[in-house]
Amino acid sequence: MSDSLDWHGFHHRLVRVGELGFVIDLSTMPLSEQAERELAPSFANAFDEMREIEAGAIGNPDEQRRVGHYWLRSPERAPEPEWRAAIVETRERIQAFAARVHAGEIAPPEGDRFSEVLHIGIGGSALGPQLAVEALSRADDPVRFTWLDNTDPNGFDAAFERLAGRLARTLIVVVSKSGGTPETRNGLEHACARLRALGLEPGPQLVAVTAEGSALERRSHEEGWLERFPMWDWVGGRTSLSSAVGLVPMSLAGHDVDAFLAGAGEMDAATRVADLTLNPAARLALAWHVATSGRGLRDMVIIPYRDRLALLARYLQQLVMESLGKRFDRDGRLVRQGITVYGNKGSTDQHAYIQQLRDGVDNYFVTLIGVLDDGAAAAPLEVEPGITSGDYLLGFLLGTRRALAEDGRQVITLMLPRLDARALGGLVALYERAVGLYASLVRINAYHQPGVEAGKQAAAGVLRLQRALVEAISASTGEALSAQSWAERIGEPQHAVEALWVLEHLAFDERAGIVREGVPGDPAARYRAAD
């Protein structure tokens, strides 16, 4: 690829998003007029579908749900008048709540002000808030965030150690749409136990973000929680950043929620345009389709050159992989779709895996994301005469672009003028729309996640297995049997390997009175009730 062609290609192919000032450079992607022509009918259909979804069509037919994250930025577009009112009212209620927390009007029972937020949620209820709070944080944020996003007892302990001495001043936000997510429920139970150990009742420190009518909502009423904010069934977890899921933590962190929603709304307007040559999200979706042959044949590497965007790749990993990673298309044909996403931040990642991107297996396309504003002090430090750290950062981005493109590797460059709440809203909305359009191109439902259920069911099966093993061993008279034999005894011979690990886990702490005889993890080891 010649670089003089590059300027020509750059000039003629770049996409600008007017007021946000984003520039998407696809000149180093193997686009062709032929590919655009071939995909034009699919895009025309995708634009139609998107218009219908925004107008209130059932975007998620498997679950008979509408798909309305776009309405959160433009309530007037919501198809039901009561939803419009609910969107506006919820936003206002969140902002008023955060203002009262910051003013100390909503305060912890013991202590003058909430200085900490413990956020409990996982997946769509965690990654967006984590991304937004980190991307927009400043030194004078009114509260500090700690996150519980797993069911790791060791991780819970580490988080509470971090909060040691401040737990009484911690506002706890519990986010679960269904209210039944086990990881979130477990985090809540640990938090309540910690508070009670300090002699505190949990309710006056708790806030729920959950679907109306969920078990979590009921609990929040019964236990006198501070407040609750709704999640609606027309907002999916991975696109919930513009809902209470994102607005509550952003507001508590002191970030500009209105600017975030305005930026997302501006991007929505730009990506609503039914024109493949002008619509930035359609351009992205086109590039993805060409890169992956519409079948996930390349991984999407995401490298933002800004520390505070280090979570963006994980956020997009969830958004893209959970939306596009589907077994069947809408006609029930086996398609095994998806696009793998990974990345962290530049230039750091250049020292981790650019070696492979440059020299190794050609199985990816990379998106380099730059920010022109260094966000640094008024008089930036020169590390060499005339050169700043920010010049190096941009130099590494452009140098990587050059080195990869010269070798024919596939590169998308996305430049933002600055990284603020408005830009973050625009960035999120850009990818939300690109994913929606891409799903239309490959004819899948982007808004369900049937494959997640299989693992959850299997996990529930493992817990049932554990209960049955404990019961059988407790009821035995000291018999020492192998994991395989115990699995047979409880009628689950097909789950003997799982039985072995469950028994090893229990025996590690002699929990439920179970002990091991023999070598740990050895299939021949035997387990019995302790004497």
Next chain:
Amino acid sequence: MSDSLDWHGFHHRLVRVGELGFVIDLSTMPLSEQAERELAPSFANAFDEMREIEAGAIGNPDEQRRVGHYWLRSPERAPEPEWRAAIVETRERIQAFAARVHAGEIAPPEGDRFSEVLHIGIGGSALGPQLAVEALSRADDPVRFTWLDNTDPNGFDAAFERLAGRLARTLIVVVSKSGGTPETRNGLEHACARLRALGLEPGPQLVAVTAEGSALERRSHEEGWLERFPMWDWVGGRTSLSSAVGLVPMSLAGHDVDAFLAGAGEMDAATRVADLTLNPAARLALAWHVATSGRGLRDMVIIPYRDRLALLARYLQQLVMESLGKRFDRDGRLVRQGITVYGNKGSTDQHAYIQQLRDGVDNYFVTLIGVLDDGAAAAPLEVEPGITSGDYLLGFLLGTRRALAEDGRQVITLMLPRLDARALGGLVALYERAVGLYASLVRINAYHQPGVEAGKQAAAGVLRLQRALVEAISASTGEALSAQSWAERIGEPQHAVEALWVLEHLAFDERAGIVREGVPGDPAARYRAAD
């Protein structure tokens, strides 16, 4: 795949690492006796090569370097007597240094004790230390770590805000083998500027980890730094965790360096065995080869079910991708090798991308890593009768294993009894050896990184371009030209796109007196010297 077969396969295929107690379960990988037979000669050769490398052969012929990270755990195996002495002496010196820091004998000029460590390094000089410090951290660690691992001025500011009020009590460890890594140099310059702004001379707070004779070492002498520790040219960055690179931060964090090295040494002993059926690293390399067809055809997904191992996937991403992502094999044939690695932690990641792993494109094999020890309080909290958060965590691991394997997806399960310094050493050594053996199988040099240089050179070119643009515009008499025209003016028409972004970056802050006329990022915008 039938689960009763599963127990049989598990029983007959599992690999145990004796005293460390690791168990590797490959029963849900498509291994076959035929594949083992076919690869047996390659493995025999790989074992030979590994023995020669450990005996001091030139493992990295391109750079004419020996490869000695194994000697760091077994100094008596180092081929040169003076290296043996240097390994032992360095380790002792590091531990004595850390003990004196903890005791307050090495103390900040103003203040009684170093309470913070600022670690400046990138890539191989950062990921290992970050992984180890985080994986082993406890509530009573004697110091708290902050990391500079990029050249982002905004990220630098955020780190120093975090250290506000404590910078005078911060020990600063600067890690760069060559001493010339720009990101690290820039971080150092920012740190020195911050200290000087407080009226402090940097030297008495600085420690260098660098190659003997490097520019950084010279500087450390000239400026009276506290201490310096060596990096040797026979230790590569991505395998440097057992060298001063890892031992200095681990010792300062109060972690058990001797146990770490002992665990790695135990794994070295187990993986030195020249027997494909017994050697755990060889079993892993075999599974990788079968999964990827020896050509990187599947991604390696790494999901440890433990919050404090969340960096493991990024550590392995660097280790695997930088080692295996090679353009040419040892005979100079174009091979474009590599294996893509990504992941974060379970069960969190189940809510991000298990949907795609379960249902979507079949382009991966996954390694699930479990820890039997919950590392929790003596009386673990039951979130349901008889069930703890840790039971859920194991349940999600085993449930995911079941759900994926039932669908024919490729799963490796690695179970550790506990996660302590010794286990972490074993884990790191296991993957180091597996990568080394795999590189032999596919006949590449695992120990160089020629592709990284291209990006660095290109970045240096961008900085030269910036200097030339600033000079040309400063020398002009207010001419307003497009980026393309300025690029032509300085004789770099082929770098017009880069010129545009360099000029936009400068114009954003009106730096070097450069202003823009027109729309930001528009190819038609014009740049000139400010009036």
